[in-house]
Amino acid sequence: MIDQRIEEAAHAYEPEILRFAQEIIRTRSYSTQEENLVKLIRHKMEELNFDEVTVDGIGSVIGRVGHGPRKLLYDAHIDTVWAEDRANWRVDPFAAVVEGNLLYGRGSSDEKAAMAAMLYGAAIAKRLGLLDGFSLYISGTVLEETCDGLSVVHMIEHDGFRPDYVVICEPTSLDVYRGQRGRVELKITTTGTSAHAAHPDKGDNAIYKMAQTVLNIKKLTATFREDPFLGKGTAVVSIIESNAPSINSVPYESTIYIDRRITVGETKETVLEEFRNAVNEPEHTTVELTQYEDTSWTGLHVQQEKYFPTWVLDENHPLVRAGVEAAAEVRGETPAVSRWIFSTNGVAFMGRFQIPSIGFGPGDEWLAHAANEYVRISDLYQAARFYALLPSKLAKEV
Numbered sequence: 001m002i003d004q005r006i007e008e009a010a011h012a013y014e015p016e017i018l019r020f021a022q023e024i025i026r027t028r029s030y031s032t033q034e035e036n037l038v039k040l041i042r043h044k045m046e047e048l049n050f051d052e053v054t055v056d057g058i059g060s061v062i063g064r065v066g067h068g069p070r071k072l073l074y075d076a077h078i079d080t081v082w083a084e085d086r087a088n089w090r091v092d093p094f095a096a097v098v099e100g101n102l103l104y105g106r107g108s109s110d111e112k113a114a115m116a117a118m119l120y121g122a123a124i125a126k127r128l129g130l131l132d133g134f135s136l137y138i139s140g141t142v143l144e145e146t147c148d149g150l151s152v153v154h155m156i157e158h159d160g161f162r163p164d165y166v167v168i169c170e171p172t173s174l175d176v177y178r179g180q181r182g183r184v185e186l187k188i189t190t191t192g193t194s195a196h197a198a199h200p201d202k203g204d205n206a207i208y209k210m211a212q213t214v215l216n217i218k219k220l221t222a223t224f225r226e227d228p229f230l231g232k233g234t235a236v237v238s239i240i241e242s243n244a245p246s247i248n249s250v251p252y253e254s255t256i257y258i259d260r261r262i263t264v265g266e267t268k269e270t271v272l273e274e275f276r277n278a279v280n281e282p283e284h285t286t287v288e289l290t291q292y293e294d295t296s297w298t299g300l301h302v303q304q305e306k307y308f309p310t311w312v313l314d315e316n317h318p319l320v321r322a323g324v325e326a327a328a329e330v331r332g333e334t335p336a337v338s339r340w341i342f343s344t345n346g347v348a349f350m351g352r353f354q355i356p357s358i359g360f361g362p363g364d365e366w367l368a369h370a371a372n373e374y375v376r377i378s379d380l381y382q383a384a385r386f387y388a389l390l391p392s393k394l395a396k397e398v
């Protein structure tokens with residue numbers, strides 16, 4: 001049975017939580033264009049009596065309640081993927097339509113509704129004095145959809161804010177997640193020699209060379225490692241390009257791009273090595289990581305290689321135990337302890353900086369990026385209770 005005071009406070013806030021989730025969904029916030037949503041969330045944090053609200057250099061909004069020595073962070077990215085494909089949607093993706101228990105809209109599951117639940121959860125914890133030695137931070141991070149973890153690297157390395165524990169509020173169907181596969185983006189380029197297409201024997205066709213490399217990669221995927229918890233890595237050749245002086249010429253260059261999902265024990269170094277060993281004619285071929293480069297809404301130029309490390313938190317870690325206890329109390333049943341198939345900011349929090357992290361959020365992973373994306377409104381309300389309850393559960397474990 002959940003703490004009666006949390007139950008009463010959360011119940012009273014439910015109409016507001018829904019209203020604010022709708023307001024967030026109605027505020028378009030594509031990556032690099034999050035400014036309006038940052039302002040909306042900042043204003044709400046102030047209205048809910050947060051003790052401190054800041055916007056960092058890359059443009060993420062961070063609020064705090066409480067003054068305890070230990071820092072617990074709830075993170076939700078506030079950017080979304082594109083949703084102007086109106087014909088694929090039964091409802092307007094930015095109207096925040098409610099039908100029964102479902103709230104529709106781009107970002108409803110991934111993960112705007114979570115932000116509303118987090119804000120009210122933190123406000124409840126503060127009001128009821130349930131922070132138990134924690135400073136509880138809420139971050140609305142930017143640029144996750146284009147480069148997961150980038151805003152976290154900025155938060156920790158440039159702005160010097162390093163939490164002790166993190167809850168990533170991507171959709172988990174109200175289960176507790178403790179890991180995900182990582183990711184590497186690769187670019188392979190092979191060079192040949194151009195010649196007139198009427199005299200192909202005078203040239204060296206880069207596409208033919210690359211074709212053999214592509215077939216080698218398909219075979220290579222069968223050899224990838226398998227992890228009992230996270231599963232197996234994958235590789236997809238997603239784009240193929242070539243350059244030739246004209247359509248009537250032998251191409252002198254061909255490039256492919258690869259999305260390589262990595263599991264436990266695989267790193268960018270192991271991936272680079274396996275691909276360098278798999279390419280056809282290695283003396284004429286380069287294998288490299290791709291780079292992300294963009295400008296945040298604050299005007300900051302950002303750049304990072306596209307390596308997103310795998311991470312898993314031990315199932316007996318106090319944060320996992322606290323998460324399971326809080327989720328069980330809120331749901332009235334034991335939650336599953338599982339992992340994401342997709343990628344999250346956890347690649348930086350835990351993958352890069354080894355800060356203990358778990359996932360807990362309303363909505364389902366499979367709805368992320370989908371047309372007619374929705375979130376169960378009941379998930380939203382239960383998540384708010386979870387976010388209010390977790391600090392006191394964690395305080396008992398650590």
Ligand SMILES: [Zn+2]
Nearest residue numbers: 077110111170
């Ligand atoms: Zn997401």
